[in-house]
Amino acid sequence: MGKTLFDKIWEKHVVKQIEGGPAVLYIDKHFIHEVTSPQAFKGLEQRGLKVLRPQQVVATADHNVPTLNQHLPIKEELSRNQVQQLIDNCKKHDIELYGLGHPFQGIVHVIGPELGITQPGMTIVCGDSHTSTHGAFGSIAFGIGTSEVEMVMATQCMMQSKPKLMRINVEGQLNKGVVSKDIILYIIATISASGATGYFVEYAGSAIRSLSMEGRMTICNMSIEMGARGGMIAPDDITFDYMKGRLFAPGVSQWDRKVNAWKELYSDEDAVFDKEININAADIEPMITYGTNPGMGIGVTGHIPAENEIEDKEKPSFLKSLNYMGLKPGAEIKGKKVDYVFIGSCTNSRIEDLRLVASFVKGRKKADDVQVWIVPGSRQVEKQAIAEGIDKIFEEAGFQLRQPGCSACLAMNEDKIPAGKYCISTSNRNFEGRQGPNARTLLASPLTAAVAAITGEVADVREFL
């Protein structure tokens, strides 16, 4: 029987299979940030240990960093302290840190790929659920807890049971105005926020193959929002072209040898998955969420389910969610006024996202009563945006281009959406309080967010193209 892409990478990384238990899995690359690492460093020191392979660890500060005046000390004491501990810990353990002020600083899942650190065939972990992003390169990448961060620091290995495997095939041509974020929101709405729990997902099919690397990263990024441990896409020429010449990617002398090895990373034709789901790309509209988990999404011209469309058992949580959102069962979402637009996060803060937004807003102005925050994923993205004149387009539209970080995706810094306000966000989670206590989040693509910024409401981008 053939092997899946996952099997091929997994088998090369099993140090030992414990009888009736998990495998000891070797980890190639460990990303760390300030929020989920301090307790791990502390645990390590209590055991009297050093980080075993510091050269396989890369650190950045992202969750707590302000997005204005990054040259000044962080105002909030607890945030400042957490970032300082990361600096101290990295120094003590000889770990490369791309902290505030460093030209490579940025969101951990943005900088790994853009620097060429993320490569096909690797095992990659980070104390952050969106580590699944790196699977876009054909790697096994997944989020872990702090005890596991400590484990990887101490041993460069993890105890891991092999997950079940699911393949999601998206075939066909995407409709006008539909981008990769819409694909993943559609998939999650189709299979639910827990539909892939226990699985590792491979995305395949012609619509996936047609996506750029950045589009693929958006898809893999949100795998966790349907419960999957991770998502992955087989590498191809689009992957190799993206990687070539990046700082930490293999150099000219090794390139051909590496690419030849990477070309073996695909699921064999006769490989068997525990579950397969087929999606027709033509069915996908620009998507938006109305509820408080990412599975509560609809096409932008659709309506929120009416009460009689919801199973009795699901009703309490459905109504609780709509009550939080201040929305009514059966209502249309199009035309809903928004107060904030947030374009950023590890899902949609890359240069292509900013280009897409800029191409739409060029020559247009934001609606008067909307605040628009654009937060690039990294210093490199910021630099590129300025080099391309995108900053000017945003400025003329009345948008605020801020400095890189996780920002209003989870509001650990000062960027919070006020209670009761509506925010169209390109981030990944619409959980209660995610963007600030009682903030209301509508998840959408950068394009749908851009239209909302201009019109001040939820709108169908197809009417403007």
Place this chain on the structure above:
Amino acid sequence: MSKSINIVRSTVVPVNIENIDTDQIIPARFLKSTSREGFGKNLFRDWRYNNDDENQPKADFPLNDPTYKGKILVAARNFGCGSSREHAAWAIKDAGFDVVVSSFFADIFRNNSLNNFLLPIQVSEAFLQQLFETVAKDPAAEVAVNLEQQTITIVASGAQETFEINSYKKTCLLNGYDDIDYLLSMRSEIEAFEAARP
């Protein structure tokens, strides 16, 4: 944090809400501590208080209701989805729970719990409903958990289910071992693996 766990017999605290994500269990603004302790007071923070004010507890939230107490938290389907923050498991443990019961757990949360000697027990939808109904009728109803035998029992009615747990993890929980102890003992095998890589 107490290491090793086997028998727990206790009343339960029911939180009958589906899809409880880890942002609800412990909101992001409380993740700035650099220790593992003290998260319990912020467990379900935004569901516990009006206007984030500790003087304004929401009376109808089970954690604020003196009727409910105990070492077993019972929640509805798909518990612990979302962020990988281990702080969620720390908060539940710190608030005095040793066991969390649901009909479905998110993977990372399950691992984080096991790594902190907080036992996640996945039961059938029917048994979960029985649990909720039992506590609604009698908040003093006790539930008994036996890890060795992998059983969970509603004491008064005798209703019982067996639950699954990975045998390796079970041994760790019963004996107070953790994965790091195990992996550290494998140092030479890990080095041999590294040396053999192309």
